[in-house]
Ligand SMILES: Nc1ncnc2c1ncn2[C@@H]1O[C@H](COP(=O)(O)OP(=O)(O)OP(=O)(O)O)[C@@H](O)[C@H]1O
């Protein structure tokens with residue numbers, strides 16, 4: 001018997017998840033049972049796993065998390081977004097009375113809690129673990145998800161307004177976990193924008209483990225954003241998994257501002273000729289925050305394009321991890337893959353680990369990657385100070401300018417403003433807005 | 436207003452300024468000329484508070500303050516302004532934002548009320564008209580993608596808005612076309628007053644045709660080797676610097692120039 005096949009002694013953390021699973025309304029569904037078995041067999045990943053080398057989950061494992069109840073009387077302060085469809089989730093449960101989902105031709109929106117009640121066959125189908133994903137958090141999400149949404153845009157449906165998914169925690173004094181599952185099916189030549197926004201408050205330690213899967217049919221265009229602004233005690237884990245057919249385009253923005261520990265995995269499969277993925281991201285870690293993003297882009301067929309533009313800022317004792325892997329399959333000739341990871345190290349106690357990786361199995365490609373870790377430009381700092389600005393204000397402005405390169409590309413004005421405001425607070429100075 | 440006494444400055448092990456003494460009173464305009472690499476920009480940067488220069492000896496007092504003890508922003512708030520030889524591009528920091536933040540920091544320091552967005556906008560529009568700059572420059576990043584001449588014009592726009600007591604212009608005329616030179620000179624002259632002083636570094640007489648200096652100094656090898664009035668600049672235009680750096684030439688003190 002080899003060591004790998006020996007049953008691993010279950011950790012207390014896995015046993016606690018087991019209890020949560022047994023109480024789950026869907027625990028009799030085979031898809032969830034298989035997923036839970038997979039999770040409980042492997043447990044939480046440790047730092048010996050190459051993918052988790054820099055991200056230690058000990059603190060997450062040490063904690064006990066309860067599950068939120070539907071209908072907790074809690075009214076979050078919702079940032080209304082003009083002309084947006086808005087779906088509000090509290091402690092992982094959809095709250096229709098706080099949401100605004102008008103009927104739109106060609107767009108079908110179904111919550112997972114609804115499917116759990118009415119159509120478990122359908123639910124099982126959409127919960128299937130995407131692409132045999134080995135990530136254990138996906139298995140945990142599949143087993144434990146209570147709610148989420150299935151978004152289906154029919155062929156040719158073009159949405160003018162974004163769909164905002166707002167996630168809040170109630171003011172519970174005990175730690176909660178939520179495993180939201182978002183499933184996006186973008187039909188042929190459809191066009192839509194989906195924004196996931198996670199807003200924390202207070203100091204209670206929560207655990208969000210979200211999974212978003214997106215299937216883009218021929219010519220579909222999806223713009224997706226994830227704005228992570230959890231409170232700085234919480235844990236936030238997430239996966240975006242996307243498959244693109246011919247001529248489909250994905251434009252993704254990941255913003256990591258909050259949480260004590262945040263880990264995002266972005267896994268994109270370019271499965272169709274002329275499909276294109278643009279992946280932007282900004283991570284900002286200060287205090288003792290730890291932000292980790294792992295990207296994996298697979299060019300599976302000829303004539304596909306990917307463009308990654310990630311920026312990281314680490315201040316105080318913050319820690320940024322970026323791993324961007326581009327995998328060009330043997331037959332994927334004429335691949336165009338560009339990757340850039342630019343980072344600002346603002347203090348001597350902060351740390352940034354960035355690693356672009358290219359795995360190319362044919363010669364006929366155009367690939368480039370670059371990674372930099374630097375400090376604020378001394379010339380620019382002097383220039384601003386010589387015009388009367390405090391050193392702290394000058395530093396904040398330059399940091400913000402660096403971040404704004406990513407923020408400015410977000411699709412909705414309110415979102416950009418919200419992040420600019422949040423950014424100003426985080427960048428260490430209260431800056432008045434420009435006239 | 437400004438009193439520089441026997442200033443010695445090094446960068447690393449290299450001596451760059453080797454004993455500069457200069458007196459500037461309110462209302463005066465001084466031109467500083469001299470060969471490339473003689474230390475003119477170093478002097479301007481040291482006055483504005485740029486880090487990286489080692490002050491070996493000497494002193495600088497500005498309106499009674501020990502200037503060397505002040506941070507760059509404190510100097511700016513006390514009224515020192517440097518129009519840089521090579522203005523920095525700062526993408527992502529809005530031009531108008533910088534101006535407003537700078538002006539309000541300076542006003543606050545002087546005990547004046549900060550300007551609100553409306554008051555600021557009308558002020559800036561007036562100054563842009565003076566500099567004949569298009570308003571579209573306002574919302575661009577600081578100097579981002581500006582042409583060489585546009586950058587210089589932007590420096591003078593900032594000066595016009597911040598209204599310094601002591602303006603240091605480091606080759607603001609270099610790279611300007613004939614019309615722009617006139618506009619920039621106009622901007623500088625509009626600031627000229629009994630209370631203010633201007634030190635301008637230049638290589639060319641043509642700037643001095645527009646802004647008449649009270650004194651002209653020649654800085655060479657880290658020292659002021661000659662001072663005179665505006666006729667010195669004309670002489671330099673004719674003869675270059677060689678005759679001044681010949682052995683046997685007597686270094687002339689500034690007071691000597693004044694006595695003359
Ligand atoms: N950071 C530095 N490191 C090394 N040498 C320096 C540094 N800064 C200035 N120098 C040197 O000091 C000397 C004076 O430079 P400075 O820029 O002050 O000259 P300048 O008189 O302004 O010349 P120009 O007319 O070409 O603008 C030069 O020889 C320059 O190379």
Ligand SMILES: [Mg+2]
Nearest residue numbers: 475476477520
């Ligand atoms: Mg110079």
